[in-house]
Amino acid sequence: MATLVGVVSQKGGVGKSTLARLVAREYAAAGWRVKIADLDISQGTSTDWKQRRERAGVKPEVAVEPFGAVAQALKVAPTYDLLVFDGQPHSMAGTLEIANASDAVILPTGLSLDDLKPSVLLAHELVGHGVSVDKLAFVLCRVGDRSAEIVEARAYVGRAGYKALEGELPERTGYRRASDQGRALSETVHSSLRERAERVAQGVIDFVSARVSDADSGRKAG
Numbered sequence: 001m002a003t004l005v006g007v008v009s010q011k012g013g014v015g016k017s018t019l020a021r022l023v024a025r026e027y028a029a030a031g032w033r034v035k036i037a038d039l040d041i042s043q044g045t046s047t048d049w050k051q052r053r054e055r056a057g058v059k060p061e062v063a064v065e066p067f068g069a070v071a072q073a074l075k076v077a078p079t080y081d082l083l084v085f086d087g088q089p090h091s092m093a094g095t096l097e098i099a100n101a102s103d104a105v106i107l108p109t110g111l112s113l114d115d116l117k118p119s120v121l122l123a124h125e126l127v128g129h130g131v132s133v134d135k136l137a138f139v140l141c142r143v144g145d146r147s148a149e150i151v152e153a154r155a156y157v158g159r160a161g162y163k164a165l166e167g168e169l170p171e172r173t174g175y176r177r178a179s180d181q182g183r184a185l186s187e188t189v190h191s192s193l194r195e196r197a198e199r200v201a202q203g204v205i206d207f208v209s210a211r212v213s214d215a216d217s218g219r220k221a222g
Ligand SMILES: Nc1ncnc2c1ncn2[C@@H]1O[C@H](COP(=O)(O)OP(=O)(O)OP(=O)(O)O)[C@@H](O)[C@H]1O
Pocket: 011, 012, 013, 014, 015, 016, 017, 018, 019, 040, 043, 045, 087, 088, 089, 141, 142, 143, 169, 170, 171, 172, 173, 175, 176, 179
Protein backbone atom coordinates (compact mmCIF):
# COMPACT_ATOMS: atom_id res chain seq x y z
CA MET A 1 0.00 0.00 0.00
CA ALA A 2 1.26 3.47 -0.85
CA THR A 3 2.34 5.99 1.72
CA LEU A 4 -0.29 8.74 1.69
CA VAL A 5 0.61 12.39 2.18
CA GLY A 6 -2.00 15.15 2.25
CA VAL A 7 -1.17 18.79 1.51
CA VAL A 8 -4.08 20.90 2.69
CA SER A 9 -5.26 24.37 3.65
CA GLN A 10 -8.60 26.11 3.65
CA LYS A 11 -7.08 29.25 2.19
CA GLY A 12 -6.33 29.55 -1.50
CA GLY A 13 -2.91 30.33 -2.89
CA VAL A 14 -0.79 29.47 0.14
CA GLY A 15 1.36 27.01 -1.81
CA LYS A 16 -0.36 23.61 -1.50
CA SER A 17 0.15 22.60 -5.11
CA THR A 18 3.70 23.95 -5.20
CA LEU A 19 4.63 22.00 -2.09
CA ALA A 20 2.84 18.83 -3.27
CA ARG A 21 4.90 18.91 -6.49
CA LEU A 22 8.15 19.51 -4.65
CA VAL A 23 7.56 16.55 -2.34
CA ALA A 24 6.39 14.29 -5.18
CA ARG A 25 9.40 15.20 -7.32
CA GLU A 26 11.91 14.45 -4.57
CA TYR A 27 10.44 11.02 -3.91
CA ALA A 28 10.27 10.32 -7.66
CA ALA A 29 13.95 11.27 -8.00
CA ALA A 30 14.71 8.72 -5.27
CA GLY A 31 13.07 6.01 -7.39
CA TRP A 32 9.66 5.84 -5.73
CA ARG A 33 6.56 5.28 -7.87
CA VAL A 34 4.72 8.51 -7.15
CA LYS A 35 1.40 10.05 -8.09
CA ILE A 36 -0.06 13.44 -7.26
CA ALA A 37 -3.82 13.21 -6.82
CA ASP A 38 -5.03 16.64 -7.99
CA LEU A 39 -8.21 17.06 -5.96
CA ASP A 40 -8.70 20.66 -7.03
CA ILE A 41 -10.45 19.68 -10.25
CA SER A 42 -12.01 23.10 -10.79
CA GLN A 43 -8.51 24.61 -11.23
CA GLY A 44 -6.45 21.50 -12.07
CA THR A 45 -3.21 23.44 -11.69
CA SER A 46 -1.05 20.40 -10.92
CA THR A 47 -2.55 18.58 -13.89
CA ASP A 48 -1.57 21.57 -16.07
CA TRP A 49 1.90 21.62 -14.48
CA LYS A 50 2.36 17.97 -15.41
CA GLN A 51 1.54 18.80 -19.05
CA ARG A 52 4.12 21.61 -19.04
CA ARG A 53 6.62 19.20 -17.49
CA GLU A 54 5.99 16.60 -20.19
CA ARG A 55 6.23 19.15 -23.00
CA ALA A 56 9.55 20.41 -21.63
CA GLY A 57 10.81 16.83 -21.21
CA VAL A 58 11.70 17.32 -17.54
CA LYS A 59 12.78 14.13 -15.75
CA PRO A 60 11.94 12.33 -13.56
CA GLU A 61 8.37 11.93 -14.67
CA VAL A 62 5.85 12.76 -11.96
CA ALA A 63 2.42 11.28 -12.53
CA VAL A 64 -0.52 13.61 -11.85
CA GLU A 65 -4.17 12.65 -12.11
CA PRO A 66 -7.28 14.69 -11.33
CA PHE A 67 -9.76 13.03 -8.97
CA GLY A 68 -13.18 14.30 -7.93
CA ALA A 69 -13.00 12.48 -4.60
CA VAL A 70 -10.42 11.04 -2.21
CA ALA A 71 -12.05 7.61 -2.42
CA GLN A 72 -11.40 7.48 -6.17
CA ALA A 73 -7.75 8.38 -5.67
CA LEU A 74 -7.39 5.67 -3.03
CA LYS A 75 -8.37 3.05 -5.59
CA VAL A 76 -5.13 3.68 -7.54
CA ALA A 77 -2.97 3.84 -4.39
CA PRO A 78 -1.93 0.15 -4.43
CA THR A 79 0.00 0.68 -7.69
CA TYR A 80 2.17 3.45 -6.19
CA ASP A 81 4.71 3.83 -3.41
CA LEU A 82 3.53 7.34 -2.62
CA LEU A 83 0.32 9.23 -3.25
CA VAL A 84 0.37 12.97 -2.61
CA PHE A 85 -3.05 14.60 -2.22
CA ASP A 86 -3.03 18.13 -3.59
CA GLY A 87 -6.05 19.49 -1.75
CA GLN A 88 -8.60 22.04 -2.83
CA PRO A 89 -9.20 25.24 -0.84
CA HIS A 90 -12.47 26.15 0.88
CA SER A 91 -13.58 22.57 1.42
CA MET A 92 -13.68 21.39 5.01
CA ALA A 93 -15.30 18.09 4.05
CA GLY A 94 -12.66 17.36 1.40
CA THR A 95 -9.84 18.42 3.68
CA LEU A 96 -11.06 16.18 6.47
CA GLU A 97 -11.33 13.26 4.07
CA ILE A 98 -7.72 13.80 2.97
CA ALA A 99 -6.56 14.10 6.58
CA ASN A 100 -8.32 10.90 7.61
CA ALA A 101 -6.86 8.96 4.70
CA SER A 102 -3.29 10.27 4.99
CA ASP A 103 -0.32 8.99 6.97
CA ALA A 104 0.95 12.57 7.21
CA VAL A 105 -0.85 15.87 6.70
CA ILE A 106 1.18 18.90 5.64
CA LEU A 107 -0.30 22.36 6.17
CA PRO A 108 1.46 25.08 4.21
CA THR A 109 0.99 28.55 5.67
CA GLY A 110 2.15 32.11 5.17
CA LEU A 111 3.55 34.17 8.03
CA SER A 112 0.92 36.84 8.61
CA LEU A 113 -1.74 36.38 11.25
CA ASP A 114 -4.25 36.42 8.40
CA ASP A 115 -2.60 33.20 7.22
CA LEU A 116 -1.44 31.65 10.49
CA LYS A 117 -4.69 31.98 12.39
CA PRO A 118 -6.90 30.19 9.83
CA SER A 119 -4.19 27.54 9.39
CA VAL A 120 -4.13 26.81 13.12
CA LEU A 121 -7.93 26.87 13.27
CA LEU A 122 -8.00 24.28 10.49
CA ALA A 123 -5.59 22.09 12.46
CA HIS A 124 -7.78 22.45 15.57
CA GLU A 125 -10.82 21.52 13.52
CA LEU A 126 -9.13 18.42 12.11
CA VAL A 127 -8.06 17.36 15.60
CA GLY A 128 -11.60 18.09 16.81
CA HIS A 129 -12.82 15.62 14.18
CA GLY A 130 -10.49 12.93 15.49
CA VAL A 131 -7.38 13.42 13.33
CA SER A 132 -4.28 12.65 15.39
CA VAL A 133 -2.24 15.75 16.19
CA ASP A 134 0.91 13.69 15.48
CA LYS A 135 -0.09 13.48 11.82
CA LEU A 136 -0.03 17.24 11.35
CA ALA A 137 2.92 19.44 10.44
CA PHE A 138 3.12 23.01 9.16
CA VAL A 139 5.46 24.27 6.45
CA LEU A 140 6.17 27.98 6.18
CA CYS A 141 5.62 29.08 2.59
CA ARG A 142 6.07 32.26 0.56
CA VAL A 143 8.08 33.80 3.39
CA GLY A 144 9.95 37.12 3.29
CA ASP A 145 13.58 37.82 4.15
CA ARG A 146 13.19 38.81 7.81
CA SER A 147 14.28 35.96 10.07
CA ALA A 148 12.49 37.50 13.08
CA GLU A 149 9.17 37.11 11.28
CA ILE A 150 9.94 33.45 10.60
CA VAL A 151 10.92 32.84 14.23
CA GLU A 152 7.68 34.46 15.40
CA ALA A 153 5.60 32.34 13.02
CA ARG A 154 7.29 29.15 14.26
CA ALA A 155 6.57 30.21 17.84
CA TYR A 156 2.92 30.86 16.96
CA VAL A 157 2.54 27.37 15.51
CA GLY A 158 4.35 25.86 18.51
CA ARG A 159 2.17 27.71 21.04
CA ALA A 160 -0.90 26.38 19.25
CA GLY A 161 0.39 22.85 19.88
CA TYR A 162 1.73 21.94 16.43
CA LYS A 163 5.10 21.43 14.80
CA ALA A 164 6.53 23.54 12.01
CA LEU A 165 8.95 21.57 9.87
CA GLU A 166 12.53 22.60 9.14
CA GLY A 167 13.22 25.11 6.43
CA GLU A 168 10.87 27.50 4.71
CA LEU A 169 10.12 28.51 1.12
CA PRO A 170 10.80 32.15 0.31
CA GLU A 171 8.60 33.98 -2.20
CA ARG A 172 10.81 34.21 -5.29
CA THR A 173 10.46 34.87 -9.00
CA GLY A 174 12.87 31.96 -9.61
CA TYR A 175 10.35 29.58 -8.04
CA ARG A 176 7.51 30.97 -10.16
CA ARG A 177 9.62 30.55 -13.29
CA ALA A 178 10.49 26.96 -12.36
CA SER A 179 6.82 26.19 -11.84
CA ASP A 180 5.89 27.82 -15.16
CA GLN A 181 8.40 25.50 -16.87
CA GLY A 182 6.90 22.37 -15.33
CA ARG A 183 9.67 22.10 -12.78
CA ALA A 184 9.51 21.55 -9.05
CA LEU A 185 11.09 24.18 -6.77
CA SER A 186 14.12 21.92 -6.28
CA GLU A 187 14.65 22.06 -10.06
CA THR A 188 15.11 25.82 -10.31
CA VAL A 189 18.30 27.02 -12.00
CA HIS A 190 19.24 29.04 -8.88
CA SER A 191 21.40 26.89 -6.63
CA SER A 192 20.64 28.77 -3.39
CA LEU A 193 16.89 28.45 -4.03
CA ARG A 194 17.34 24.82 -4.96
CA GLU A 195 19.04 24.16 -1.64
CA ARG A 196 16.26 25.88 0.32
CA ALA A 197 13.63 23.84 -1.50
CA GLU A 198 15.58 20.61 -0.92
CA ARG A 199 15.79 21.41 2.78
CA VAL A 200 12.02 21.83 3.00
CA ALA A 201 11.45 18.63 1.03
CA GLN A 202 13.82 16.76 3.34
CA GLY A 203 11.91 18.08 6.36
CA VAL A 204 8.70 16.68 4.90
CA ILE A 205 10.35 13.37 3.95
CA ASP A 206 11.77 12.95 7.47
CA PHE A 207 8.38 13.70 9.00
CA VAL A 208 6.61 11.25 6.68
CA SER A 209 9.19 8.52 7.40
CA ALA A 210 8.77 9.00 11.14
CA ARG A 211 4.98 8.87 10.82
CA VAL A 212 5.04 5.69 8.75
CA SER A 213 7.48 3.89 11.06
CA ASP A 214 5.39 4.92 14.12
CA ALA A 215 2.29 3.52 12.41
CA ASP A 216 4.15 0.30 11.54
CA SER A 217 5.38 -0.26 15.10
CA GLY A 218 1.85 0.54 16.37
CA ARG A 219 0.45 -2.12 14.05
CA LYS A 220 3.06 -4.67 15.16
CA ALA A 221 2.45 -3.88 18.84
CA GLY A 222 -1.31 -4.20 18.27
N1 LIG B 1 7.65 30.27 -2.78
C1 LIG B 1 7.02 30.82 -3.82
N2 LIG B 1 7.59 31.83 -4.54
C2 LIG B 1 6.96 32.38 -5.58
N3 LIG B 1 5.75 32.02 -6.01
C3 LIG B 1 5.12 31.04 -5.33
C4 LIG B 1 5.71 30.38 -4.22
N4 LIG B 1 4.85 29.44 -3.77
C5 LIG B 1 3.78 29.51 -4.57
N5 LIG B 1 3.92 30.47 -5.51
C6 LIG B 1 2.97 30.87 -6.54
O1 LIG B 1 1.79 31.30 -5.89
C7 LIG B 1 0.63 30.82 -6.55
C8 LIG B 1 -0.18 29.96 -5.60
O2 LIG B 1 0.60 28.80 -5.28
P1 LIG B 1 -0.08 27.35 -5.29
O3 LIG B 1 -0.85 27.18 -6.55
O4 LIG B 1 0.98 26.38 -4.96
O5 LIG B 1 -1.07 27.53 -4.06
P2 LIG B 1 -2.34 26.66 -3.70
O6 LIG B 1 -2.44 26.71 -2.22
O7 LIG B 1 -2.26 25.34 -4.34
O8 LIG B 1 -3.49 27.50 -4.37
P3 LIG B 1 -5.03 27.03 -4.56
O9 LIG B 1 -5.64 27.13 -3.21
O10 LIG B 1 -5.57 28.06 -5.53
O11 LIG B 1 -5.00 25.63 -5.09
C9 LIG B 1 1.13 30.11 -7.79
O12 LIG B 1 1.15 31.03 -8.85
C10 LIG B 1 2.54 29.70 -7.42
O13 LIG B 1 3.37 29.58 -8.54
